[in-house]
Amino acid sequence: MGSKYVKCNEQEYPDGPRCNAVFTADNERDLLEAAGRHGINVHGHSNTAAFRNQMRGMIKEGMPPE
Numbered sequence: 258m259g260s261k262y263v264k265c266n267e268q269e270y271p272d273g274p275r276c277n278a279v280f281t282a283d284n285e286r287d288l289l290e291a292a293g294r295h296g297i298n299v300h301g302h303s304n305t306a307a308f309r310n311q312m313r314g315m316i317k318e319g320m321p322p323e
């Protein structure tokens with residue numbers, strides 16, 4: 258039960274299905290931690306300030322839509 262969420266929606270492969278991972282947390286730090294780890298491990302992002310800023314921009318308030 259979180260009050261903030263991030264939907265990944267990143268393309269898994271150039272022509273592949275979109276990733277539909279969703280992360281929820283009740284604070285931004287935990288959310289960025291979980292979503293950031295996913296982006297790095299699954300999508301090969303680097304753990305840079307720019308990447309974290311991008312993650313921060315994807316945070317939505319409330320619960321993810323079903």
Ligand SMILES: [Zn+2]
Nearest residue numbers: 265267276278
């Ligand atoms: Zn993903």
